[in-house]
Amino acid sequence: MARSGQRQAGARRSSPRNQRRVRSRGDLVSVLARAVREVEAAAQRGRVTSSVRTQFQAVALLLRDERARVQAETGSDSRRAEQLKRLDGIATILATTAVRDAGLLALLAEDAVASDAARALKRDMLASVGVEPAPEDVPAPEPAAAPVTPERRVVPQSVVSRQLANPFLAPDFSAAPQRPPRARRLASWELLGPLFSSFERAGGGDSxxxxxxxxxxxxxxxxxxxxxxxxxxxxxxxxxxxxxxxxxxxxxxxxxxxxxxxxxxxxxxxxxxxxxxxxxxxxxxxxxxxxxxxxxxxxxxxxxxxxxxxxxxxxxxxxxxxxxxxxxxxxxxxxxxxxxxxxxxxxxxxxxxxxxxxxxxxxxxxxxxxxxxxxxxxxxxxxxxxxxxxxxxxxxxxxxxxxxxxxxxxxxxxxxxxxxxxxxxxxxxxxxxxxxxxxxAADIPARRIADLPVELDGAAGRSIRAAEQELARRMVVRYDTALANRSSGAAVEGVDLELVRRVARSELKDASTGEAGENVFSMMRRIGRAKAGLAADYAAQLARSAGKVVFFAKHVDVMDAAEEAFAAQGVRFSSIRGDQTAGVRQKNIDAFVNDPGVAIAVCSLTAAGVGINLQVASNIVLAELSWTDAEQTQAIDRSHRIGQTEPVTAWRIIAAQTVDARIAELIDSKAGLAARALDGSDEEVAASADVQLEALVTLLTDALSARPESGAA
The missing domain is CATH 3.40.50.10810 (Tandem AAA-ATPase domain)
Structure with a gap:
């Protein structure tokens, strides 16, 4: 457990003034030590039942409270250091035990909800050493359930129109089922506990x-x-x-x-x-x-x-x-x-x-x-x-x-x-x-790419759409200027596609030399940053539901943003980047491959796209697009290779209604062309510059086609 997380959690849950000490608390550490050893032994035997999870969470709650109390205590520094050292030993056992079981690991998260059973056990453990629980740990009488009242309620105008348009659209609830009361043989039995317990008791082969x-x-x-x-x-x-x-x-x-x-x-x-x-x-x-x-x-x-x-x-x-x-x-x-x-x-x-x-x-x-x-x-x-x-x-x-x-x-x-x-x-x-x-496995392909479109809301989304419009407007001005300066004076019907490509090439050249303002490269970087949080959320969901995940991004700041999101959610990760020494890089790869608690590998698309083996994961998140299908395929092949026992799915996060979606389509079309032209060769027919150029051509063509008299002289 991170010490910062322990300090923060302890500060929230308890303070020294909230608990009254009846006698020496030295015995509490011994109680915690015995309890955590029992949990550790159960985890080693592979018998992590609900009671073991309750005991694990009660120890974690008490450990956080006790650490906060010791740190706030006045007195001998050496005595405080000795107490913290003993508590750190218990924390280490908790952490090493948690990596054996995903359910235990989740209980260490800052937002983990303490069960009533864990709170009750915590009170009992405090009472066993003569310590009264903090006021917040004493169960209060449950108030009458009040209806949830949101801050604001809305009714969309279209819904009102639906209700008014035709009275026959009003829902008819007359056929709702009415079950007559019946005498039940099991009516006097408590059944929910046994029902939940039946899933804990199930054997590995039970369907x-x-x-x-x-x-x-x-x-x-x-x-x-x-x-x-x-x-x-x-x-x-x-x-x-x-x-x-x-x-x-x-x-x-x-x-x-x-x-x-x-x-x-x-x-x-x-x-x-x-x-x-x-x-x-x-x-x-x-x-x-x-x-x-x-x-x-x-x-x-x-x-x-x-x-x-x-x-x-x-x-x-x-x-x-x-x-x-x-x-x-x-x-x-x-x-x-x-x-x-x-x-x-x-x-x-x-x-x-x-x-x-x-x-x-x-x-x-x-x-x-x-x-x-x-x-x-x-x-x-x-x-x-x-x-x-x-x-x-x-x-x-x-x-x-x-x-x-x-x-x-x-x-x-x-x-x-x-x-x-x-x-x-x-x-x-x-x-x-x-x-x-x-x-x-027979139903699904061994390797597939699944696109996940996301909406970029808020200020970042508005800014990106505005920048894209400005880029298109600048190219339209170039196009109109070139059209007006033609020496031939010939009239043009519709959009002059050859001129469009010349304007796009000029824009791409300026962008590559840094002479342009907002350009296709800066646009893709901004989109990557805007997608980072959404992509990280999805990767965390995958990690919780399907096991290890490889997360690829192109830019360092996108990787940084994703890692911050993972840390905030309590998801452990390894970072594989181009600026690492060979030793650090291999250490991080080994941690992802061998440590069950490391759920995500955050990888640079360029630095980690070749030369490493990550078959331990069958789910990949591509947070940013590459410029070529070959680069994308190399990244996927870190997991889709000899030794992989499951079909591999690459989840490509696409910013809807932006140039990001256009580039995804272009990459896919170029991949199809390469496959047809080279009969399965991995070599690219088109270079990355072709995709960049085609993206600008598409952006300019769309802008010109949207005008009432597109391309007219």
Whole structure:
């Protein structure tokens, strides 16, 4: 654990004045030492149960508090140094134990939520040495739950227009299911604890996937094909299944499965709640897989929302201001992407998601509800709780509806030895779908590139778009000046493409010598910096759900920004750069390859694109574009090489509606040309300057074509 993090966390949680000492606290260190040794022994045996995680977190909480107290204590410096040395020894054991188990490592994060059980154990450990807990550690009576009141609520004008345009568009809730009360054999049993425990008790060979039918009907548009594993889930929705915890590993196409499951279930209107980084990609994928369905993306206050769309996509960050009208919109389906974002039920976004889900289930007969995540568990089995509640499988205290019926049908109680295996099977059959890349390797190519478009919002996005417009305007002036100075005086119809290319070459020459102002090189660097945070967030998500990730960037400041984001999120990384000595470079490579706790390798696209082996990762994030397909391929081949046991996916982060997207298309087109011309050779037909030139040609052509009389003399 970082000492700065311990000091900050300790300062927040406790201060010396908040705890009253009854007798010497020297015994507390001994209690912590014994407890951490027990946790270490359990981790070495591979038996990290919920009770072990509770003990681990209680020790971490006490350790932080005790460190803050010792540092604030007045008295002998030597005594304080000795106490801190003993606490550092406990911290070292905690850290080395945590790297054995991702769940334990996550508990050391600054934003990790302390469970009630860990807080209770912390109080007990303090009491065992005669120390009264701090006031904030004493559980207060729970206040009556108050409705979440956001700072501002909005109703987009288009939604109002939808409501007024046709009274028949008002949602009809008359068919909402009403389940009559029934006598339950298990009504007096506490069932949620045993249900969660059934997943901890499961053996390594126990299936974590419901039985799925063979795909028969076709729901894809012409020219698009689903992979076999994707078609199975869509077939389950077509057969009438309506709740899914889709926990496939990243790269297996969860977005397409969710969109076509909605098509198979006719679950429209469909609400999709996603992280901001993938919002644009969801809209693009909806256009690809369900092109006949209108899709609208909610930005900010929703001024551009299409109230008549079939699919409404918005991100968690703006959910609070839109939850009012969303609850009355009449959705028949809801998808929550990266559903582990709602694991903390006390958070506002979790409460809003659960509120919307409850509203949909109370008004619509058998709505489609889908939770998508490659990481259903982060800290504890209890992370399942909010997801299961979103899906309508449980409430705060008991199983509901179909799950309760299934448990009753087993004829067992938690006192029976066979209950746990049967209960787990009941939950899995409710709709848990988990496939790994290695399970469906025959479905997916050994290496593929998946583009992830992102919107550059805020001041940085506006500045980049303004700079791009200024670059286009400068080239238009050059074009018009050259056209006016032609000696031939011949009239030109439309855009003179030859002149466009001459102007673009001149602009590229000035940019390469530094004579131009804003140019294509500075533009790409600014776009890279603007994408850095979004790319880092996505890489961190991948690391949590799929294991190790290689993160490539071209510029040092982009790497710096990404590493700062990883450090802030508590994600350990190795840095592989061109200015490192050979020894430092190899040490960092070895740390990424051999240390289970190092989740991400942050690599220079030019310095780490050749000569290193990173087969330990099968997911790559390309935060910035290279100028050639060959450079991009070399980077991907750090993981896609002999020794790799899984298909490799490279996630290319693209800034939508900027020159970044144009350059991505040009790189891909040049790659296709090289493949055709050289019959598979890796050598580039076109140099990087060709892509730069074509990007400027496209930018100038678009600007001229947008004028009322483009190119007229």
């Amino acid at each position: 974590a996937c419901m039985a799925l039918p063979f795909p028969t009907a076709r729901y894809t548009p012409a020219g698009a094909e689903l992979m076999a594993h994707q078609g199975q889930l869509v077939a389950a929705a077509a057969a009438g299944h309506r709740t899914f915890l889709l926990a496939d590993e990243p790269g297996l196409g969860k977005t397409a499965q969710a969109l076509l499951a909605a098509e198979a279930a006719d679950a429209y209107p469909l609400l999709v709640v996603v992280p901001n980084v993938v919002k644009t990609n969801w809209a693009r994928e909806a256009g690809r897989w369900t092109p006949h369905r209108g899709v609208t993306v909610v930005q900010g206050n929703g001024d551009t929302v299409d109230g008549f769309a079939d699919i409404v996509v918005l991100n968690y960050e703006v959910l609070d201001r839109h939850v009012g009208w969303l609850g009355d919109f009449g959705f028949r389906g809801m998808v929550v992407d990266e559903a582990h974002f709602i694991k903390n039920k006390t958070s506002q976004r979790s409460q809003h998601v659960l509120q919307l889900s409850d509203r949909i289930r109370s008004r619509v007969p058998r709505p489609l509800l889908m939770a998508l995540t490659g990481t259903p568990l982060i800290n504890d089995i209890d992370d399942f709780r909010a997801i299961w509640q979103f899906l309508g499988w449980i409430d705060d205290g008991k199983p509901l509806g179909e799950l309760m019926d299934a448990l009753e049908a087993t004829g067992l109680t938690p006192a029976d030895p066979g209950f746990y295996a049967a209960a787990r099977r009941c939950v899995v059959d409710m709709g848990i779908v988990r496939r790994r890349k290695v399970d469906v």
